[in-house]
Amino acid sequence: MDVFVEQIIKRKKSGADYGIIAGTVVLGFFIVAAAIILPYLAPFFLILIAGVCFGVYYVASSRNVEFEYSTTNGDFTVDKIVNRRSRKRVCQFDLKSVEAMGKYDAATFQNKTFDRQLKVGTDDAGMDAWYLIVRLKDSGNTFLLFSPNEKMLAAMKPFLPRQVSVNAFRGH
Numbered sequence: 001m002d003v004f005v006e007q008i009i010k011r012k013k014s015g016a017d018y019g020i021i022a023g024t025v026v027l028g029f030f031i032v033a034a035a036i037i038l039p040y041l042a043p044f045f046l047i048l049i050a051g052v053c054f055g056v057y058y059v060a061s062s063r064n065v066e067f068e069y070s071t072t073n074g075d076f077t078v079d080k081i082v083n084r085r086s087r088k089r090v091c092q093f094d095l096k097s098v099e100a101m102g103k104y105d106a107a108t109f110q111n112k113t114f115d116r117q118l119k120v121g122t123d124d125a126g127m128d129a130w131y132l133i134v135r136l137k138d139s140g141n142t143f144l145l146f147s148p149n150e151k152m153l154a155a156m157k158p159f160l161p162r163q164v165s166v167n168a169f170r171g172h
Helices: 015-037 039-061 150-159 162-168
Strands: 004-010 065-072 075-082 086-094 098-103 116-119 130-136 140-146
Touching (some): 086 130
Antiparallel strands (some): 004 065, 130 140
């Protein structure tokens, strides 16, 4: 029987996201003010206003990020979706290659280094998140911080190496 489960997680906006949006709005106001003050920009005023409005909208909407997790018969995939207009593959691997998995505790990983860290959960702090450590061909030792639901965890469990599964789901 084939196993296919997918889950979409909406990332919460952080302070940095709001800072980028605010900075873009301020920059837009400066450009409009420069267009009003400088007489040689007067013929392009409407085009500048339209460009500034589009630029502010584009930057603000690009901060709307979702992640899609999918598992198909032991193949795990994470895609990043930006404002429902573009999709990019973040990573893909076989669950049999997972070296460690469990509930995330920031203190445990405070002094550990990885070749690549992927934070693809609801927030970068890892509240109610799970971690996964896997060695990928293209990026080496990879730390994945994600926010799976119970259905996704149940779909992943049979394909994990036995000891990883036992360790990850011991108290779960």
